[in-house]
Amino acid sequence: xxxxxxxxxxxxxxxxxxxxxxxxxxxxxxxxxxxxxxxxxxxxxxxxxxxxxxxxxxxxxxxxxxxxxxxxxxxxxxxxxxxxxxxxxxxxxxxxxxxxxxxxxxxxxxxxxxxxxxxxxxxxxxxxxxxxxxxxxxxxxxxxxxxxxxxxxxxxxxxxx
Numbered sequence: 001x002x003x004x005x006x007x008x009x010x011x012x013x014x015x016x017x018x019x020x021x022x023x024x025x026x027x028x029x030x031x032x033x034x035x036x037x038x039x040x041x042x043x044x045x046x047x048x049x050x051x052x053x054x055x056x057x058x059x060x061x062x063x064x065x066x067x068x069x070x071x072x073x074x075x076x077x078x079x080x081x082x083x084x085x086x087x088x089x090x091x092x093x094x095x096x097x098x099x100x101x102x103x104x105x106x107x108x109x110x111x112x113x114x115x116x117x118x119x120x121x122x123x124x125x126x127x128x129x130x131x132x133x134x135x136x137x138x139x140x141x142x143x144x145x146x147x148x149x150x151x152x153x154x155x156x157x158x159x160x161x
Contacts, residue, residue, distance in 0.1 A: 044122075048130040057125045065118045072111035079104045112142050 041062070045055050083100035086092065119138050123131035 044134075048126050048134055050126065050130075054125050058122050061118065061121055061125070065114075068114060069111075069118075072107070072114060076104065076107045076111060079107050112145075115142055115145075 041055075041059060044050060044058060050058065079100070083097070083104050086096050086100045116139065119135065119142070123134045125131075126134060
């Protein structure tokens with residue numbers, strides 16, 4: 001029994017070491033560096049095989065979209081605060097609460113529509129295969145965005161309101 005346990009532990013350690021080596025040998029160091037730094041643009045460039053022209057165009061698209069995105073987030077945050085004030089009032093007015101919620105939802109829909117268009121524009125700059133993969137990765141995350149700050153590519157940025 002003692003030898004069986006040692007053998008199983010040894011096999012487990014060997015499997016973990018081999019898995020670790022395979023992972024690091026088969027992935028791009030540039031990608032790991034971008035993820036460690038939290039550099040979304042470097043991640044895009046590496047993971048989606050962007051050439052200089054594509055990378056410059058995507059940077060331009062991001063820079064052009066950023067002010068609109070920040071404004072959407074600001075308006076949503078203000079609407080959420082106003083909605084929360086209405087909800088926490090001593091005597092909640094159901095009509096006012098419903099209107100405040102409608103405002104939040106309309107602003108979120110506007111934001112999500114705009115960011116969807118932006119993401120599609122970014123994907124259109126990429127090769128067809130990379131653009132399709134980018135859309136498959138990013139589009140599902142749009143509805144879960146929390147609108148507290150302009151979006152990044154971190155996965156933990158989920159809705160909090």
